[in-house]
Amino acid sequence: MIDIGYDAAHLLGALVLLTSFALLYQRRLFSLLNVFTVQALALSGAAAWQGYAHDEPHLYITAILTLALKAIAIPVALHRIIQRLHIERTVEPALGIGLTMVAGVSLVTLSILLVLPVTENATALTREDLALSLSVVLLGLLMMISRRNAVSQVVGFMSIENGLILAAVGVAGMPLVVEMSIAFSVMVAFIIFGIFLFQIRERFETLDMRKIESFRGESD
Amino acid sequence: MIASVIHQIVQMALVLALAPLLTGWVRLVKARLLGRRGPSLLQPYRDLARLLRKEVVLANNASWLFRSVPYVMFTAIWLAAGLVPVFTTDLALAPTADLIALIALLGTARFFLALAGMDTGTSFGGIGSSREMMIAALAEPAMLMVVFSVAVLVRTTSLAEIATYMMGGTVGLRVSLALALIALVMVAIAENARIPIDNPATHLELTMVHEAMVLEYSGRHLALIEGAAMLKLLLYAALIVCVFLPWGMATPTQGNPLIGLLSFLAKLAAAGTALAVFETSIAKMRVFRVGEFLGGALLLSLLGAIFLYVSRGV
Secondary structure (H helix, E strand, O other), X not given: OOOHHHHHHHHHHHHHHHHHHHHHHOOEHHHHHHHHHHHHHHHHHHHHHHHHHOOOOHHHHHXXXXXXXXXXXXHHHHHHHHHHHOOOOEOOXXXXXXXXXXXXXXXXXHHHHHHHHHOOOOOHHHHHHHHHHHHHHHHHHHHHHHEOEHHHHHHHHHHHHHHHHHHHHHXXXXXXXXXXXXXXXXXXXXXXXXXXXXXXXXXXXXXEHHHHHHHHOXXX | OHHHHHHHHHHHHHHHHHHHHHHHHHHHHHHHHOOOOOOXXXXXXXXXXXHHHOOOOOOOOOOHHHHHHHHXXXXXXXXXXXXXXXXXXXOOOHHHOEHHHHHHHHHHHHHHHHHHHHHOOOHHHHHHHHHHHHHHHHHHHHHHHHHHHHHXXXXXXXXXXXXXXXXXXXXXXXXXXXXXXXXXXXXXXXXOOOOOOOOOOOOOOOOOOHHHHOOOOOHHHHHHHHHHHHHHHHHHHHHHHHHHOOOOOEOOOOOOHHHHHHHHHHHHHHHHHHHHHHHHOOOOOOHHHHHHHHHHHHXXXXXXXXXXXXXXXX
């Protein structure tokens, strides 16, 4: 028997996770943004599919919000920021790519080990969605600590939020108000980030966090 | 029984006949994508025929190993290509057509080719061999991991049974299979020395891997090695098709081998086109980044295996 509802949700969730790995793998800022757009598209697809499969119309709103904000507004804005700031387009990871990927797979394993005992009574779909979204969140955190460039750290932050939405979509019962407020607070955060990037750039003439650390007296 | 023996013989002949055609097809599509007319589809056959007619030039210090490697390699890869069911699973060798045996055959071929690369003592051969081994050390675990994922799901490593099981439609869409497919495609690209890992269209580059190893070969030896490389490309295409898209293939009880053959040709053409599009849209990688590429394949296959235990019913 083929349960197409389960299968499609399963694949879209996995696509979000896969793009998280692709984000870790990228070296160029523009391709980073493209992958982020793909992730947002997959996420909005997942939300719309869940809305259709479980007949919950409010998930369509989530899908449209994700599509408009994450897949269109934020990538376009980041593109413009990168162009206006004239920053270097290659990303220098603080950790090697290989090492980051190994850390990523261990994080996924960790989140699976964490989720499995907690959700023994839940359905396979819930269990898997939780595991996937926890992995996406952890990978976003990993992205934030393994990159030195401020723009890629912002992308890491946004992908954490994608993980949260994935969890909200998979586990039925998250009220729409909460989702809306998350979406808008992220939007506000993004605007603040944007202004912040300009300020950092103006003051320190770089977006490389390693160079800024010396101003905080952290490194020698 | 008789039918399966006939099928096996047809299959062995078929892979041999189709391999240069697939290579020619990929070259033609690539040339068209680059805005060139490109050579005829039959050019690889002519190249092989020309090489077979030419005299063999051997280095003075070439040992018996150097002379026997082309035959060993060609035989191993031809046998491996004959094991992968292409148009029907009703093959005489189907009980032995094990995924692990397949990997072992490919490994044997690679081992001997790397030895031959070092045999004459030229620096290029040595570089090629060491790079080939580096790639192999990463590609083989990834491939084995893919095999394990599929084997855990289907509970067998026999190719014929895997194809039958996949055609049965009880599997559905699985994350693990999707990850395994991506990993297998990455491994196939690396193993066949395609762009981004190696450039199949050059003989004069410091970064070449496969061509560096076979630089000293000429005449019929070179023809055998080139033929084996073409067979290997066909083998990987057939393997991916057989495990992940077996629809249309005939089984001992149902299906028509002729329809299986036609669907295989269509799938092969699609695979060749996809490869050509991929190759033209991407630039070659530095050798030191190959590790990241194949490490990614290994991790994806590992992830696939991990997800088997989260998803519904292993």
